Each structure stands twice: as structure tokens, then as C-alpha cells.
Amino acid sequence: ELKVEQNPLFLSMQEGKNYTIYCNYSTTSDRLYWYRQDPGKSLESLFVLLSNGAVKQEGRLMASLDTKARLSTLHITAAVHDLSATYFCAVDKGTGNQFYFGTGTSLTVIP
Amino acid sequence: DAGVTQSPTHLIKTRGQQVTLRCSPKSGHDTVSWYQQALGQGPQFIFQYYEEEERQRGNFPDRFSGHQFPNYSSELNVNALLLGDSALYLCASNLLGVGTDTQYFGPGTRLTVL
Numbered sequence: 263e264l265k266v267e268q269n270p271l272f273l274s275m276q277e278g279k280n281y282t283i284y285c286n287y288s289t290t291s292d293r294l295y296w297y298r299q300d301p302g303k304s305l306e307s308l309f310v311l312l313s314n315g316a317v318k319q320e321g322r323l324m325a326s327l328d329t330k331a332r333l334s335t336l337h338i339t340a341a342v343h344d345l346s347a348t349y350f351c352a353v354d355k356g357t358g359n360q361f362y363f364g365t366g367t368s369l370t371v372i373p
Numbered sequence: 374d375a376g377v378t379q380s381p382t383h384l385i386k387t388r389g390q391q392v393t394l395r396c397s398p399k400s401g402h403d404t405v406s407w408y409q410q411a412l413g414q415g416p417q418f419i420f421q422y423y424e425e426e427e428r429q430r431g432n433f434p435d436r437f438s439g440h441q442f443p444n445y446s447s448e449l450n451v452n453a454l455l456l457g458d459s460a461l462y463l464c465a466s467n468l469l470g471v472g473t474d475t476q477y478f479g480p481g482t483r484l485t486v487l
Contacts, residue, residue: 263432295475295476303480304478304480305416305478306478350415350416359406359421359465359467361406361416361418361465363417364415365415366413366414366415
């Protein structure tokens, strides 16, 4: 079974600092997705990464994919309080949108 | 453009009862997937429906069943509820064959089993 691991599970960081969330997965896949979830809310799509070396950026967030290492990263630049949320990566098993989600990273940005 | 909608928002049931959750996909989408998200966990794939048939299934018992209607909307049924079925149930939709697209998630149904 495909396993997806994220680290760290919990992240507390000061405003203005940089940090990276890591997502490792156990089997070959070239489709990786990042989502954000606010408390009590649903999942909001952030990035879709579909090939080795793919890099996407939106505001203070940048995601990358290394399919050979089975690793994706979500880099946060100059964090602000509004980025506080739980971030999930998800890997497509390859049979068509059957997503396997990571455990999530709960991010708290402290003023 | 209507997004994914789900009903009801919240539901409280007792052990042994049965429950039905409903989902309408995003306009233009033909595939609906259901996920269970326990507190503090990532969503887990239950099953996926396309052309009114179950196309894929995750590691969930037969107590979990579903249906897709001709208008692409879907239902998730859970029989003989257990305390462990308490979770947020998320519906997601996409257009099958568009491999470059993500899944769009609904707001979820919070099920509490007492």
C-alpha cells in the first residue's frame, strides 16, 4: 500500500521566518498535490505537481517535486499569520485520482 | 460556477444506525470520490464513482456503500454505525481523464456516532 509521510507534524514559526515541509512517499508516482485545511473547514487546493522537477509558486509558498527521490517539499518564505493552517500532501496512485494523503503538518505562525 | 456541495453539514447518530450522506459535484465534473477524515488525520479514500459504477475502492468494509445518479450526484451510505465511524466525510469531484487536474473538495459532513 502506498504510504505518504510528512514532517514535521507540528510546526511553530515566527513571522518573517522561512521553513520547509517535507513529503515522502513509498511508491512511484509523478502526480503530487498540496492542500491547505483551516480548522473545521474543507481542503483547498494549493499546487498540482505532475512531473519530475516541477516547481510551482504562489505568494509565499513554493512547492517542488523530485520523483526519483519520491520527495516533495513545500517551502514557506517570510511566514505571515494568515498561513497558519494544516497542510497536506497527496499522491495519486496512478489509477485515476485515488489520492493517498499524508498525515498533515499543522503550521502555527506566531506574530 | 457552483463548487462541490454536501449535505447535511452535521449529523448525530447512535451505534447500529444507518446514515446517508449526499454530494453534488462541481459543475462539469463526472467523477465523485468519498474520503473519511478522522480527527487529526489525513483523509482516507473510501471509493470513487464514475458512470454510476464504483470504479475504485479503498480499504473500507462493506458497511460503506455508495451510489451515483445520472446527474453525477452521489450518496454515501454507512450501515451498522460504530463509534469509530465518527469523522468528517469529504466528497471530491473531478473530470475523469483530465489527468492534470486536481480533485475539488466539498465542505464535508461531520458525523458523530454516540
